[in-house]
Amino acid sequence: MSVKTKSPARVPLLEEERMHSARVFAGYQHATWEMHHIPWEEFRSDLVLPEHIVFVKGAIVGESNVIAATHGLLNEFDTDYDFSQFACIWGYQEIQHHLAFQTWLQLAGNSIEHSTIASMREAYPPGVTRAATLATNVICEVLATHAYKCVSRSMQEPVLAEILKKVSGDEARHAREFVHYTAQQLSEKPEECASVLETLYIYMGTSRDLYRHPVSRFKGNLPELENHESIDEMFAYFAEVDEGGTEWAKCCEQLFRYFSTLTGYQLTKMSEVRRAIAEESLRGMASV
Ligand SMILES: [Fe+2]
Numbered sequence: 001m002s003v004k005t006k007s008p009a010r011v012p013l014l015e016e017e018r019m020h021s022a023r024v025f026a027g028y029q030h031a032t033w034e035m036h037h038i039p040w041e042e043f044r045s046d047l048v049l050p051e052h053i054v055f056v057k058g059a060i061v062g063e064s065n066v067i068a069a070t071h072g073l074l075n076e077f078d079t080d081y082d083f084s085q086f087a088c089i090w091g092y093q094e095i096q097h098h099l100a101f102q103t104w105l106q107l108a109g110n111s112i113e114h115s116t117i118a119s120m121r122e123a124y125p126p127g128v129t130r131a132a133t134l135a136t137n138v139i140c141e142v143l144a145t146h147a148y149k150c151v152s153r154s155m156q157e158p159v160l161a162e163i164l165k166k167v168s169g170d171e172a173r174h175a176r177e178f179v180h181y182t183a184q185q186l187s188e189k190p191e192e193c194a195s196v197l198e199t200l201y202i203y204m205g206t207s208r209d210l211y212r213h214p215v216s217r218f219k220g221n222l223p224e225l226e227n228h229e230s231i232d233e234m235f236a237y238f239a240e241v242d243e244g245g246t247e248w249a250k251c252c253e254q255l256f257r258y259f260s261t262l263t264g265y266q267l268t269k270m271s272e273v274r275r276a277i278a279e280e281s282l283r284g285m286a287s288v
């Protein structure tokens with residue numbers, strides 16, 4: 001006698017136009033992963049290198065900013081229910097990243113001081129415009145996607161390799177949604193376009209800041225983080241394992257693609273971003 005297994009019911013998608021986050025929520029339930037999907041029992045202490053510990057501590061510092069970031073987003077978007085709901089869904093996933101890295105670190109016989117994590121609690125301040133805040137998040141997510149992907153490819157320790165692969169997939173999905181919300185904001189307030197271009201220029205415009213993440217500029221100077229791991233360590237390791245700079249190049253290409261779509265300017269290099277900023281300011285003056 002064959003036993004019929006019931007296939008999971010198809011969940012009807014909410015059609016309410018102003019509830020993009022509901023469709024994201026449904027999509028994430030299929031795309032995401034849970035802590036018990038990580039093959040923790042396959043952990044290989046003999047494959048852990050000291051630089052992996054430093055890298056993971058940097059990732060923990062970066063990921064644990066989720067509370068400050070969610071708090072800041074909820075403050076800044078207090079009149080936008082849909083985006084606020086997305087911020088909560090996003091925050092839940094970022095918490096999982098933080099806790100997965102913490103769990104791996106414990107398996108590796110190491111730990112990070114709780115005071116280091118707790119020092120990052122304070123909410124982020126609002127950006128110069130809402131579109132600039134969203135664009136900053138696009139940059140954070142794209143950088144994290146490529147950093148984790150690149151390190152996961154070179155990672156010998158299987159549990160960390162798997163965490164990195166899964167987290168990288170989440171970050172790529174996050175980037176897409178922040179792009180969606182930036183585009184929506186710009187369609188309502190096209191005058192914020194210059195601030196989006198400036199955000200790209202501020203974070204990615206100077207070559208001395210290769211392999212650096214916006215979080216290090218916001219929280220990198222906290223006294224509690226002095227002589228401690230920071231997100232800079234994570235990106236330093238990304239730079240080390242990124243042979244020939246291929247992944248970094250892909251990361252920049254992706255950012256230029258996203259920001260070209262968002263702003264309507266053809267952006268392939270920083271000089272074009274500078275020119276676009278100049279054009280936007282001339283346009284702003286003409287409309288005054
Ligand atoms: Fe994350």
Ligand SMILES: [Fe+2]
Nearest residue numbers: 141170171174
């Ligand atoms: Fe993310």
